[in-house]
Amino acid sequence: xxxxxxxxxxxxxxxxxxxxxxxxxxxxxxxxxxEDLSQQWMERADGFIDNADKFLEYEEARESCxxxxxxxxxxxxxxxxxxxxxxxxxxxxxxxxQFEKVSYPAPLQGIRSAPSEALESRMLTLNxxxxxxxxxxxxxxxxxxxxxxxxxxxxxxxxxxxxxxxxFDKVVTTEVLETPDLKKIQGxxxxxxxxKFEEETEKGRAAxxxxxxxxxxxxxxxxxxxxxxxxxxxxxxxxxxxxKGCKLVLTSRNEHxxxxxxxxxxxxxVQPLQEDETWxxxxxxxxxxxxxxxxxxxxxxxxxxxxxLPIAIVTVAxxxxxxxxxxxxxxxxxxxxxxxxxxxxxxxxxxxxxxxxYEHLKGVEVKSFFLLCGLISQNDIIIxxxxxxxxxxxxxxxxxxxxxxxxxxxxxxxxxxxxxxLLETGHNAVVRMHDLVRSTARKIASDQHHVFTLQNTxxxxxxxxxxxxxxxxxxxxxxxxxxxxxxEGLVCTKLELFACFLETxxxxxxxxxxxxxxxxxxxxxxxGMQLPSLPLSLQCLAxxxxxxxxxxxxxxxxxxxxxxxxxxxxxxxxxxxxxPREIAQLTHLRLFDLKGSSKLKxxxxxxxxxxxxxxxxxxxxxxxxxxxxxxxxACLAELKHxxxxxxxxxQIPDAKLLPKxxxxxxxxxxxxxxxxxxxxxxxxxxNKTLKLNKFDTSLHLxxxxxxxxxxxxxxxxxxxxxxxxxxxxxxxxxxxx
Numbered sequence: 001x002x003x004x005x006x007x008x009x010x011x012x013x014x015x016x017x018x019x020x021x022x023x024x025x026x027x028x029x030x031x032x033x034x035e036d037l038s039q040q041w042m043e044r045a046d047g048f049i050d051n052a053d054k055f056l057e058y059e060e061a062r063e064s065c066x067x068x069x070x071x072x073x074x075x076x077x078x079x080x081x082x083x084x085x086x087x088x089x090x091x092x093x094x095x096x097x098q099f100e101k102v103s104y105p106a107p108l109q110g111i112r113s114a115p116s117e118a119l120e121s122r123m124l125t126l127n128x129x130x131x132x133x134x135x136x137x138x139x140x141x142x143x144x145x146x147x148x149x150x151x152x153x154x155x156x157x158x159x160x161x162x163x164x165x166x167x168f169d170k171v172v173t174t175e176v177l178e179t180p181d182l183k184k185i186q187g188x189x190x191x192x193x194x195x196k197f198e199e200e201t202e203k204g205r206a207a208x209x210x211x212x213x214x215x216x217x218x219x220x221x222x223x224x225x226x227x228x229x230x231x232x233x234x235x236x237x238x239x240x241x242x243x244k245g246c247k248l249v250l251t252s253r254n255e256h257x258x259x260x261x262x263x264x265x266x267x268x269x270v271q272p273l274q275e276d277e278t279w280x281x282x283x284x285x286x287x288x289x290x291x292x293x294x295x296x297x298x299x300x301x302x303x304x305x306x307x308x309l310p311i312a313i314v315t316v317a318x319x320x321x322x323x324x325x326x327x328x329x330x331x332x333x334x335x336x337x338x339x340x341x342x343x344x345x346x347x348x349x350x351x352x353x354x355x356x357x358y359e360h361l362k363g364v365e366v367k368s369f370f371l372l373c374g375l376i377s378q379n380d381i382i383i384x385x386x387x388x389x390x391x392x393x394x395x396x397x398x399x400x401x402x403x404x405x406x407x408x409x410x411x412x413x414x415x416x417x418x419x420x421x422l423l424e425t426g427h428n429a430v431v432r433m434h435d436l437v438r439s440t441a442r443k444i445a446s447d448q449h450h451v452f453t454l455q456n457t458x459x460x461x462x463x464x465x466x467x468x469x470x471x472x473x474x475x476x477x478x479x480x481x482x483x484x485x486x487x488e489g490l491v492c493t494k495l496e497l498f499a500c501f502l503e504t505x506x507x508x509x510x511x512x513x514x515x516x517x518x519x520x521x522x523x524x525x526x527x528g529m530q531l532p533s534l535p536l537s538l539q540c541l542a543x544x545x546x547x548x549x550x551x552x553x554x555x556x557x558x559x560x561x562x563x564x565x566x567x568x569x570x571x572x573x574x575x576x577x578x579x580p581r582e583i584a585q586l587t588h589l590r591l592f593d594l595k596g597s598s599k600l601k602x603x604x605x606x607x608x609x610x611x612x613x614x615x616x617x618x619x620x621x622x623x624x625x626x627x628x629x630x631x632x633x634a635c636l637a638e639l640k641h642x643x644x645x646x647x648x649x650x651q652i653p654d655a656k657l658l659p660k661x662x663x664x665x666x667x668x669x670x671x672x673x674x675x676x677x678x679x680x681x682x683x684x685x686x687n688k689t690l691k692l693n694k695f696d697t698s699l700h701l702x703x704x705x706x707x708x709x710x711x712x713x714x715x716x717x718x719x720x721x722x723x724x725x726x727x728x729x730x731x732x733x734x735x736x737x
Contacts, residue, residue, distance in 0.1 A: 178225075402591060572597065
């Protein structure tokens, strides 16, 4: 608490010129001055370096009193003042070096791989790759093998060992995946380098990334899971031929892709595990219970059925851990009786192993959730998408609010992670699913639940299932397909979910009658389409709860007002310019997502206040044209009518627009930006973020903001007004969180 107050007060002290206040600044700026000294570039400082180092060591020994329970203010003053002086000396030592930038934000650390077993074959391959990295003549290395064999785990270990040995100044890694998202790849590489893009285009970002990577004397770039030739220049990755300190490690399932398409100089195959190694990994995952004399021979046979693929070994072992002998016997029988999958890249062994693990998930809810993850997963899975779909489908039994549903999703995600079905991404809003797990989920959904899915293919009208098959279909997913028209008169009486994802704004012809035979539809997602008008049959969807028109070019959407049971409306990244007044009729709406709809300039008065059941309102990088009451646009006073609101993302250009009596007592999650200079760029891990710019604390500090300060986890302050009372105004009871 003391650290936070002092750090905020330090900023205030920078603007005060009174000598006494400057002396107080040494106390307030204690931590900043110490860190500033430790970070200054002092390569040429000779004896001064030793002196400063000893000082830094000494300050740690005497900075606290009462065994560290409170800061020793006298010592802090003296140390801070001395550090400020020494930092000034170090700046002088720099002379006139004229550096444009001498530091970058702290880069992200990679997700550490789980401690690997001491498997001889893996250690041999790891050592061979490391030896190649040390070879000055080799700058492009390939790692290849079957899906699920452990390539990703291996290159994570390569990255960790290269960093530990300090072979490179920087080690960066990213996944390419079957459908490369260049902007996302660029973003992940930038995160490792501690840089932020100002450029919006892929080409501009590539130029910036290229420039930044060339600033590193030595750099290792790991590109995981390449499916086809990748143009490194489009990403911004320098060629090792031009940047002599740059080396690449690439992984793929196909050796030809590496050696012929990507011109790797040396390739290493990751083989399936031998039987003894399979047993070691299986036993260490399943636990000591399988040493039971009656169970062990059965467990050995179960392990063999996993074909030496770690993804199958670990998943099956986790599913059967601590189960009785009869369950193990049944599992062995299931593994042996599986037939061909007819799914490209999905072997019988992997499918039967993953399907067995699916069957051992406890409860219908987690199984349905797993299938949903597989359905909407292309590369990453956005947790918020799972909320929109899951609530619409009523997957989360016993939950009455969106906040309760979010908590349930966290539980289910954790369950699937522990079962090896979902993977970490380093970001709490996104998870990932291995493509073999996704293929398994889709095959199970198709076989057991009559789910119709197509992915990355051309879809013709004549390619749709026969009428008798459509009568059974419950979910339809068309994932990044080439579609020019949808069929007329689809009769899908049991259909609950229809999702069509397109990469760009495609002019798909949607017949007006398309939805007439889908009366039970609960979730409709038409992502990335050009929709000058919505089909008239949309009004037939009396049971629709979730409608997603993300990334769409939208014209007239008045017909949405006919969907009286609609609970979730998502228009994120759409080009909507004005909300129709009729949206006010959606009085059952619980979640309204306008994220990224930056062209939205008009929301008629009383529309927001009419949506009195709203629990989640997201206006990130969207509408900011708030006006006063009685004007032609929405006013902030309307938020007072949303008594169920628990999640709010909003930007308010001028604090004067905030009503004095507005309160935010119900908010659990919020990102509230006051002022017109804030950017929404970046990753927000905290649930409660508040940014105040040009906020006059003496005039406009409404009760609602004061109460938010007590709960805020991330606070940004810029150009505050209100004079020297700023701290007492903002910090009446301390920034508790």
